[in-house]
Amino acid sequence: MIKGEKIFLTELDPANAETIRAWLNDPEVYKYLMVGHTPISKEDERRYYESHTNQGDERNFEIHVADDGRYIGNIGIKGISLVHRRAEMGISIGSKQDWGKGYGSDAIVTMLRYAFDTLGLHTVKIRAHEDHARALEMYRRVGFVDVGRDREAVFQEGRFSDYVALDIVDREFRERYGR
Ligand SMILES: CC(C)(COP(=O)(O)OP(=O)(O)OC[C@H]1O[C@@H](n2cnc3c(N)ncnc32)[C@H](O)[C@@H]1OP(=O)(O)O)[C@@H](O)C(=O)NCCC(=O)NCCS
Structure with a gap:
């Protein structure tokens, strides 16, 4: 277990597969996610749990509320390079009633x-759809800095949109949050 404040x-628990599958099939949740625009089957979800172990170049975790242990979403980093010591982060709070409570930031x-x-x-890099104000505001507030755009990189609802890229360097994190 890794403790935050809130x-x-x-680690991922396969017993939660149906919960995460319901979240990722919810249009409000997947609206700005890369996954989810094609319905996710039980078989897709089973393969996800088989392939997303914490052994290779990614680490994936469940997010739980500290007060009551409730499972509310997932967070991970992928493309971990131990040579260049970088990776890309992704987050999804699937439990919509828990948006805006500071759980994502924490x-x-x-x-x-x-x-x-x-x-x-x-x-560590993070990317978000250019229209995803909630995510972009939160990433900047946490300390990520805009570094560029993947132009017209995502096709949704009949049009291409940019993905905004942000990153944070370890010394910037430590200046702000300490060790
Ligand atoms: C994006 C997401 C991770 C944010 O998590 P969260 O727990 O709601 O975020 P927090 O409560 O920590 O912070 C939300 C902050 O975003 C900002 N925000 C909220 N709604 C906003 C809006 N409509 N426009 C602009 N900024 C907004 C506010 O600054 C807010 O902080 P504040 O209320 O303390 O001022 C979450 O909504 C989510 O998982 N959505 C579905 C999946 C997804 O889109 N993932 C990200 C893909 S890039």
Whole structure:
């Protein structure tokens, strides 16, 4: 278990497969996610749990509320390079009634602490759809800095949109949050 302030992170539990599948098939949740625009079957979900172990170049965790242990979403980093010491983060709070309570921000800070202090990474990147104000505002508030755009990289609802890229360097994280 990795402890934050409002949340804690645990390894993925296959017993929660149907919960996450329902979230990822919810249009409000997947609206700005890369996954979910094609319905996700039980078989897809089973394969996800088989392939997303915490052994390779990614680490994936469940997000739980500290107060009552409720499972509310997922967070992970992928493309971990131990040579360049970088990775890319992704987050999804599937439980919509828990949006706007600071759980996403705390999960990101907790995951960054793990990435920098435990894995020894140097930079972590995050990307969001250009229209996803809630995510972009939150990422900037946490300390991510805009670094560019993947132009017209995503096709949704009949049009191409940009993905905004942001990153944070370990020294910036430590200046703000300490060790
Ligand atoms: C995006 C997401 C991770 C945010 O998590 P969260 O727990 O709601 O975020 P927090 O409560 O920590 O912070 C939300 C902040 O976003 C900002 N925000 C909220 N709604 C906003 C809006 N409509 N426009 C602009 N900013 C907004 C506010 O600054 C808010 O903080 P504040 O209320 O303390 O001022 C969550 O909504 C989510 O998982 N959505 C579905 C999946 C998804 O889109 N994932 C991200 C893909 S890039």
